[in-house]
Amino acid sequence: QKEVEQNSGPLSVPEGAIASLNCTYSDRVSQSFFWYRQYSGKSPELIMSIYSNGDKEDGRFTAQLNKASQYVSLLIRDSQPSDSATYLCAVSSGSARQLTFGSGTQLTVLP
Amino acid sequence: DAMVIQNPRYQVTQFGKPVTLSCSQTLNHNVMYWYQQKSSQAPKLLFHYYDKDFNNEADTPDNFQSRRPNTSFCFLDIRSPGLGDAAMYLCATSPQPDTQYFGPGTRLTVL
Numbered sequence: 001q002k003e004v005e006q007n008s009g010p011l012s013v014p015e016g017a018i019a020s021l022n023c024t025y026s027d028r029v030s031q032s033f034f035w036y037r038q039y040s041g042k043s044p045e046l047i048m049s050i051y052s053n054g055d056k057e058d059g060r061f062t063a064q065l066n067k068a069s070q071y072v073s074l075l076i077r078d079s080q081p082s083d084s085a086t087y088l089c090a091v092s093s094g095s096a097r098q099l100t101f102g103s104g105t106q107l108t109v110l111p
Numbered sequence: 112d113a114m115v116i117q118n119p120r121y122q123v124t125q126f127g128k129p130v131t132l133s134c135s136q137t138l139n140h141n142v143m144y145w146y147q148q149k150s151s152q153a154p155k156l157l158f159h160y161y162d163k164d165f166n167n168e169a170d171t172p173d174n175f176q177s178r179r180p181n182t183s184f185c186f187l188d189i190r191s192p193g194l195g196d197a198a199m200y201l202c203a204t205s206p207q208p209d210t211q212y213f214g215p216g217t218r219l220t221v222l
Contacts, residue, residue, distance in 0.1 A: 044201070
């Protein structure tokens, strides 16, 4: 059974702070890793993808991947109230690259 | 412009009354997915099409069926909805099995 675990939250940070979201996965042969943002009542929106070990930066977002530790994280710098949402970690593996999602971490950025 | 479109956005049906949810895409992506997401849970993959090749998840109930008449359209049929089938149904597409882009979802209510 492939599993993706996220820190359950909820996580609250003040505006302007760094939010750190963590995710571990069980399938060692996982190939691709994604972070989705989901606002309440809306569908998931892709914000980051990462495929190789190390850091990947896109604006205020940085994804970090460590395949040896089976760990992927998302840092949000200069957090804004509009970042308040549930963040879903997703991992793909297998020939069909199906996604397995974590249960999400709810982030609240306090003004 | 919306690239993955789901209709209707909200669907109310009665217990046991068949219902069909629709997904269309303007991206010409090969792969289309259907997910079920219940409140505060991760999206759960029901099945996916790679072109015309249908792939059912092992734990998807027989009550759920799908059709993909052409590249652009994919349908989810729920033959006899139960109260436990009330959820958000998400359609996603991918140019190849990997990065997935979600439509806005259909919220299904079963009375």
